[in-house]
Amino acid sequence: IAGITQAPTSQILAAGRRMTLRCTQDMRHNAMYWYRQDLGLGLRLIHYSNTAGTTGKGEVPDGYSVSRANTDDFPLTLASAVPSQTSVYFCASSAGRGGNNEQFFGPGTRLTVL
Amino acid sequence: GQNIDQPTEMTATEGAIVQINCTYQTSGFNGLFWYQQHAGEAPTFLSYNVLDGLEEKGRFSSFLSRSKGYSYLLLKELQMKDSASYLCAVMDSNYQLIWGAGTKLIIKP
Numbered sequence: 001i002a003g004i005t006q007a008p009t010s011q012i013l014a015a016g017r018r019m020t021l022r023c024t025q026d027m028r029h030n031a032m033y034w035y036r037q038d039l040g041l042g043l044r045l046i047h048y049s050n051t052a053g054t055t056g057k058g059e060v061p062d063g064y065s066v067s068r069a070n071t072d073d074f075p076l077t078l079a080s081a082v083p084s085q086t087s088v089y090f091c092a093s094s095a096g097r098g099g100n101n102e103q104f105f106g107p108g109t110r111l112t113v114l
Numbered sequence: 115g116q117n118i119d120q121p122t123e124m125t126a127t128e129g130a131i132v133q134i135n136c137t138y139q140t141s142g143f144n145g146l147f148w149y150q151q152h153a154g155e156a157p158t159f160l161s162y163n164v165l166d167g168l169e170e171k172g173r174f175s176s177f178l179s180r181s182k183g184y185s186y187l188l189l190k191e192l193q194m195k196d197s198a199s200y201l202c203a204v205m206d207s208n209y210q211l212i213w214g215a216g217t218k219l220i221i222k223p
Contacts, residue, residue: 042213105156
């Protein structure tokens with residue numbers, strides 16, 4: 001693995017189903033993030049983690065949960081998917097949380113909820 | 115509220131220069147980032163400004179004026195591969211990135 005990976009690449013999901021989007025990084029970064037990107041809107045932060053064992057809520061956390069059991073993995077779970085959660089989801093990581101710590105992005109997961 | 119404004123779309127000619135503007139109103143300021151995003155791909159980092167002035171990096175330069183809440187990204191000697199969206203993002207007082215909707219740059223031969 002080089003960098004940050006996400007799975008699946010795309011998914012079509014029935015409303016009401018539970019879904020976990022996976023994210024793994026091999027850069028030993030402390031901070032990780034989940035964003036959603038919708039047409040005409042900027043990236044919006046869903047949840048973040050400053051370090052393994054801690055998580056925090058971003059701008060649009062409702063309907064989503066995360067966990068950070070170790071440094072490398074940061075899964076995002078939709079407990080009961082709704083059509084408004086149709087979006088492209090990006091996972092990102094950075095060495096630290098502040099200053100000039102650039103964020104590295106995974107390739108994204110395109111999710112459609114019907 | 116927090117707000118990042120940038121033009122929705124711009125068109126430029128191969129070999130020319132283009133300036134993409136970004137204005138912001140945020141709760142605190144801990145730096146401004148520019149990212150490039152090709153269609154269907156992930157954003158990739160271009161530049162970071164935290165002090166006023168111009169930062170040059172090859173064909174790309176980024177300028178910041180904190181007193182005006184303003185930044186621009188300058189792209190010189192445009193190439194077809196520069197066709198992409200350019201995202202402006204500001205790090206607020208909580209060290210959270212606030213993102214603009216992006217500027218889609220179309221390069222014509």
